[in-house]
C-alpha cells in the first residue's frame with residue numbers, strides 16, 4: 083500500500099529532512115594525554131611501487147565542490163519528493179537530540195574519531211542518501227538504507243584506509259523482507275548496478291580518518307594547496323632485484339585505471355579533463371581516438387586553479403614551504419608509533435626513505451593510494467572537527483580537494499546535507515562508471531570474440547579495481563590453450579584432401595594469417611579488467627609485411643585523411659595483459675579479419691610500446707624478424723603478423739601469433755625431444771643469419787599446447803660474428819631445454835646432438 087498522496091510526500095517528512103540537512107555534530111574534544119601524537123602514516127611499501135600511470139601528480143582546490151554536492155542533493159530531493167516513504171524508520175531530530183545526551187565527545191585517537199563518525203554521521207545520513215539515489219520510488223516501505231559505512235576494510239594491508247562506503251551485503255532474511263520490496267522498486271539499471279557492486283563489495287567512497295591532533299586545521303588547510311605532487315617512489319638500492327619488492331610491484335601491476343564519470347555531479351574547472359568518450363560522438367570518433375586514453379593515460383590539458391571560496395568552509399591558505407612547515411613536518415615525522423601494516427614494512431631500506439619524504443602526510447592523508455587500489459573516486463579526509471572531500475580524477479591523475487569543512491559549525495549546507503551529498507555523489511559516480519564499463523559496443527562490432535565480448539561482466543575481478551574480467555585466462559593473465567587459434571589443428575596428423583574439420587580449421591588459420599599479412603589497419607579493442615572499449619583505437623601498418631614484403635605500406639602522410647574500408651581492417655580484441663618488459667606491454671587477444679569468409683579467430687599477442695625508447699626498440703625488434711625472414715628463418719620463431727603505428731602517434735604495436743606459455747611456467751610445459759632438437763636448430767639458423775638472439779631465458783622460450791617450442795623476444799638481438807658468443811647462447815638454450823626433459827630424453831638428446839655435430 084502506498085502512503086504517497088497526489089499532493090506530495092507524507093506529513094512531516096520534508097521537515098525532518100530539512101532538520102537533518104542542517105544537523106551538525108558537536109565539536110570533539112581531545113582527551114588529555116601525556117604526549118600528543120601528531121604522527122601520521124608514512125607511504126606504505128605498496129604505494130612506493132606504483133607505476134607512473136597510477137601515482138598522484140597534482141592536488142588542486144575545488145572550492146565549488148561543496149556547493150555542487152548540496153545542489154545535487156536538492157535535485158535528487160525534488161525528483162523524489164512525491165514518492166518518499168512515511169516517517170516510519172526515519173531517524174528524527176527528536177532521536178538525534180536524545181542521542182546527543184549520551185554522546186562521548188572526548189576522543190583520544192583516530193579510532194575514537196572513526197567511531198564517532200560511524201555511530202552518528204553515517205547512521206543518520208545513509209537512509210536518506212540511499213533512498214534519494216537508489217530507491218526513491220519505494221514509497222510503500224519504511225526508511226532503510228542499502229548503504230553501509232564500515233571500518234572493516236579489506237585492503238588495509240596495503241594503503242591504509244580507515245573506512246569505506248559500500249552497499250550492504252546480501253543476507254538470507256532480505257529475500258522476503260522489506261529490502262526485497264525496496265529492490266523491486268528500483269529502476270532496472272540501478273538494480274543491476276546495485277547487485278553487481280554489492281556482490282563485489284566494491285567501495286563507493288573511501289575514508290581516511292585522522293586523530294584531532296594529526297588532522298589539525300593547519301594541516302587540513304595546507305592539503306588543498308599542495309599543487310604539483312612528487313610521488314614517493316621506492317629508492318631502496320636493490321629494489322629491482324629484491325623479490326619482496328618484486329612481489330609488491332606485481333601487485334601494483336594488477337591495478338588498472340578505470341574510466342572517470344562522464345556526467346559527474348560536480349564541475350571540474352576544465353571540461354577538457356574529461357577523458358571519456360561521448361556516446362553521441364562515438365561514430366565520428368572511430369579511428370581517431372588517442373590510444374593512450376583507452377589506457378587512462380594522463381590528459382595533456384591541465385586544470386586551471388579556481389580561487390572562489392565556498393560560504394560554509396574555511397578559506398584556504400598557501401601551503402607552508404618545506405622549511406617553514408612546522409605542522410606539516412611534525413605531522414610527517416614518525417614518533418615511535420610506526421604502524422606496521424604488513425611484514426614488508428619492516429624493510430630497513432624503507433626507514434631511510436620515510437625520513438626523507440616530505441609528502442607522507444598528504445600521500446596518505448589524501449588517500450590517493452587507497453582510492454587507486456579500490457578504484458574509488460570520492461575520498462574523504464576526516465579528522466573530527468575538520469574535513470576535506472576529495473575527488474580522484476584518473477585521466478589527469480589529479481586529486482581535487484574541497485576547501486576545509488568544519489563539521490560542528492558548517493552551514494549552507496549544514497553537515498547533514500553535505501554528507502548526504504557525498505553519499506549520493508559516490509553512488510552516482512559509481513553508476514556512471516559502471517555503465518561505461520558495461521556498455522555494449524554498437525558499431526562496428528568486434529568480430530567473433532565469442533564470449534569474450536558478450537560475457538557476464540559481473541564475474542569480474544572482485545579483489546581490487548572493478549573489472550569486466552571476461553576472457554579465458556589463467557592466473558598470469560595468459561590465455562588458456564584449448565584449441566582456439568589452431569593449436570589443436572596446427573599439429574594435426576590428418577591427411578589433406580579429406581573433409582576433416584581439423585583440416586578445415588587449419589586451412590582457416592592459414593587463411594587468417596595470410597589475410598592478416600595483407601591488411602593495413604588494426605582496430606584495437608580492450609576487453610579486460612576495467613577496459614571495455616566503446617570505440618577501437620586505429621593502428622596503421624608502418625613497415626612492410628613479412629609475408630607480403632612487396633605490398634606497398636600505407637603512405638605515412640597525411641595518414642589520418644585516407645579512408646579505409648572494413649575489408650582492409652583487422653579487428654583485434656585484447657583480452658588480458660601478459661606482462662611488461664623493456665619493449666612494452668604484452669597483451670593476449672583475438673584477431674579476426676573483417677569482411678572475410680573462410681577465416682577463423684586467431685589467438686594473438688600484441689606488444690604495445692609507448693615512449694620513444696620503447697617504440698624504437700620495438701621497431702628494431704621487428705627489423706630483426708624481417709632480417710630473419712629474408713634469410714629463410716621462420717620456423718621456431720614467433721609468427722609476426724605486422725608492425726603498426728597508432729594514428730595519434732602515441733603507441734606502436736607488434737602483432738604476433740600466440741605461441742604458448744614460457745618454459746618456466748608451473749607446472750612445466752611438456753615437449754618432446756624432437757621439439758628440443760628442432761628448437762636448437764632454430765637457434766643455429768638464427769646464428770647462421772648473423773644474429774645473436776641476446777636474451778635466451780626461460781621466459782623467452784614458449785611451449786604451445788602440443789609441445790611446439792618457439793623462441794621469442796628479439797628486443798636485445800644484435801648482428802654478431804662472434805662464434806664464442808653464439809656457442810654460449812646455444813649452450814644456454816640447451817641447458818634450459820634439457821631441464822624440462824626426462825632423464826631418458828636427455829640421453830637421447832645428447833646422442834642426437836652429437837650425431838648432428840659430427841654429421
Ligand SMILES: Nc1ncnc2c1ncn2[C@@H]1O[C@H](COP(=O)(O)OP(=O)(O)OP(=O)(O)O)[C@@H](O)[C@H]1O
Nearest residue numbers: 663664665666668687738739740741742781795797
Ligand atoms: N608470441 C607470443 N606468444 C605468447 N606469449 C608471448 C608471445 N610474445 C611474448 N609473450 C609473452 O610476453 C612476455 C614478454 O614478452 P617479450 O619478452 O617479448 O617482451 P619484452 O618487452 O622484450 O620483455 P623483456 O624486457 O623482459 O625482454 C613473454 O615472456 C611471454 O610470456
